[in-house]
Amino acid sequence: MFEDKKDDFFLARWVSGELSEEEFKAFKKHPEYQYYAKIMAGADALDLKTYNVEKELIALKSKRENTTNKKKKGTVIKLLPYVAVAASIAIIFGIFLFGPKDDFATQYGETLTVQLPDGSEMILNAKSKASFDKDNWKNTRLVSLEGEAFFKVTKGSKFTVSTKNGEVSVLGTQFNVQSHNALFEVNCYEGKVSVVNKNYTEILTAGKAYRNYGNTPENWTFTGAEPTWLTNTSSFRSIPLKYVFKELEEQYNIQINSSNIDLTTIYTGTFPNNNKEVALRTVFSTLGMDYTISEDGNTVVLEK
Incomplete structure (x- = not known):
């Protein structure tokens, strides 16, 4: 799950309270920390039955001894102490992911990467909010945004980012949207995007940008493969x-x-x-x- 974590049971150890102080501090700085913290926040509301690890270990070992495709005993011992925790994470994770609506927000100085249901990617800049309806995603591919975000959109039906200042629609491309108060700015990094701002419509191709503040539209060209705030x-x-x-x-x-x-x-x-x-x-x-x-x-x- 986390490329920078050396052990495969990092999340399980986190849930079990077994992370070292250094590991926990590093995890809190990870862009996905808030995402998993939100998942675990719902754990108390679940009525999960106690998982008898020892009983299930004996049953599983007995079953595996009767099969021809045996695996090393050491591997089984390493995995099973975390089965209950991993199962709980899977249950909570499923409930969270498949709810009717997903909402995401970043705090001061934070960024957050979110994988959308169709494989598209959304990266939120600091103090930004975004939401989408997962149940109706195939029909709409609609994201509501307040703040700033960079999108990498997979090809498919129309994909729309809606803000209070205007809308951006694409089929498959990479672009950045910023909407703060009266400021509305869109930068197209790949493909083509349609920008609708009040009574003004603009088609942007790669390397083109549009901005409107104070009811004054502006266009320009730029170079670069992605927004500088990503770095x-x-x-x-x-x-x-x-x-x-x-x-x-x-x-x-x-x-x-x-x-x-x-x-x-x-x-x-x-x-x-x-x-x-x-x-x-x-x-x-x-x-x-x-x-x-x-x-x-x-x-x-x-x-x-």
């Missing part, structure tokens, strides 16, 4: 400063006091998503602004 860098092209500050806040869980700043100032630049000190220095030095940080590190006060 821990936030990038901005001629965008009002308020959206840059919003991204800083969402990546680092901070509040920027900008009461004396003109937030309509246009900004072009980047900052890292994994080093707060460098990110703040990069943005504000570019703008020629001084700043101070509160003692708790949660508030940034700007000075002209």
Whole structure:
């Protein structure tokens, strides 16, 4: 399940409370941690019967001894102590996956990769939300999004991402959608996408982008195979400063006091998503602004 885990029973050991402190800390940083935490949150609501491991071990060993296709005894011993836990995970996992509606959300500085029912992939950026109806997926392939996400869509029927600012429809492609307040931006990385924003419709091909904020549509071309935020860098092209500050806040869980700043100032630049000190220095030095940080590190006060 996790490429970076050396043992095959990582989830079972997690459920059993057998992870070391270092392993648990590393797991919490994994993009799928919240996903499994949500699965396990429903465990208390299930009335699972106690699994008699010793009894089932004896029965299974007896059955296996009577077959011609025998396996090593050591393999059986290694697997069976985790059977009850693994079975519980499978039951919970099935209930969670096949519910009528799936909702996903990321916190400050987090990203989350979600495999959709048709094999398409959705990667959520920090402080974003997405949902879809699994039961009706074959008929709709519809995802509701608030925030930012990158999609890798498998070919098939029309695939639609719906936001409060507009819709993006494709058949099979890779694209990024950002919808924050009045900002709506779409970048096409592969294939072709249809963008509908209020009374405006745009067809984007690979390397083309569309943006609308303040009822002002804008188009441009770009290079790159994927959004830079996937590699821990936030990038901005001629965008009002308020959206840059919003991204800083969402990546680092901070509040920027900008009461004396003109937030309509246009900004072009980047900052890292994994080093707060460098990110703040990069943005504000570019703008020629001084700043101070509160003692708790949660508030940034700007000075002209």
